[in-house]
Amino acid sequence: MPVWSDRGSRAVQLDSFGGPEVLDIREVPIPEAGPGQVRVRVTAAGLNPMDWFMTADADTAGRFGLTLPVGFGTDYAGVVDQVGDGVTGFAPGDRVFGGALSRAVADFVVIDVAGGAAANEAHHTPDGVDDRTAATLTIAGRTASAALAVIEPGPDDTVLIGGAGGGVGVFAVQLARIAGARVIGTGSAASADYCVI
Ligand SMILES: NC(=O)c1ccc[n+]([C@@H]2O[C@H](COP(=O)([O-])OP(=O)(O)OC[C@H]3O[C@@H](n4cnc5c(N)ncnc54)[C@H](OP(=O)(O)O)[C@@H]3O)[C@@H](O)[C@H]2O)c1
Numbered sequence: 001m002p003v004w005s006d007r008g009s010r011a012v013q014l015d016s017f018g019g020p021e022v023l024d025i026r027e028v029p030i031p032e033a034g035p036g037q038v039r040v041r042v043t044a045a046g047l048n049p050m051d052w053f054m055t056a057d058a059d060t061a062g063r064f065g066l067t068l069p070v071g072f073g074t075d076y077a078g079v080v081d082q083v084g085d086g087v088t089g090f091a092p093g094d095r096v097f098g099g100a101l102s103r104a105v106a107d108f109v110v111i112d113v114a115g116g117a118a119a120n121e122a123h124h125t126p127d128g129v130d131d132r133t134a135a136t137l138t139i140a141g142r143t144a145s146a147a148l149a150v151i152e153p154g155p156d157d158t159v160l161i162g163g164a165g166g167g168v169g170v171f172a173v174q175l176a177r178i179a180g181a182r183v184i185g186t187g188s189a190a191s192a193d194y195c196v197i
Pocket residue numbers: 048049050051139140143162163164165166167168169186187188189190191192
């Protein structure tokens with residue numbers, strides 16, 4: 001997303017909870033990175049069902065600590081363009097991806113690098129992974145990884161993955177295969193072509 005002007009930047013925001021009809025794209029001040037934070041120039045944002053769930057109504061939003069006006073989207077990828085005091089391991093120009101809870105669909109996000117949770121985290125984007133791909137990794141990838149960590153599949157195992165064509169399913173299938181397991185995925189007819197390797 002190109003920045004609108006030298007004075008501001010864009011962000012998707014909501015003044016009321018609801019569906020796509022309440023999303024609004026606005027010009028907002030460029031945020032500043034405070035101590036322990038980095039500012040990321042967002043180049044790609046990924047959406048998950050969780051994003052719609054969190055901002056659907058006030059009760060649900062409250063469970064995630066969200067209040068109005070609120071942003072939208074959590075998975076992001078981009079480039080560090082400002083580093084706050086005390087931050088080590090990140091420098092301007094670093095390619096990063098991660099999670100910014102319900103504020104990722106914006107030109108800039110500010111991340112607490114010690115956050116350590118999908119809601120507030122930054123990782124260096126591996127070489128060879130483009131930003132559009134990196135912006136799909138955090139929520140769905142973490143969910144799949146957490147599920148497989150429970151069952152710890154190995155070469156002697158067969159893993160059945162429901163919804164193999166879904167956001168979490170595609171990661172779970174690939175992680176189980178990397179672990180050496182035989183994988184069987186299920187999906188509707190609509191997903192069949194996508195799921196066949
Ligand atoms: N991504 C997240 O934000 C996130 C985080 C934590 C937990 N989760 C949970 O992880 C699960 C998958 O999330 P997702 O992001 O992968 O969602 P998704 O991209 O919408 O994928 C859901 C998958 O479930 C399948 N499915 C839908 N209805 C089904 C039914 N009645 N019976 C069997 N399969 C059905 C669909 O398969 P077909 O298209 O082939 O029908 C689709 O591939 C959900 O329970 C979600 O709540 C998601």
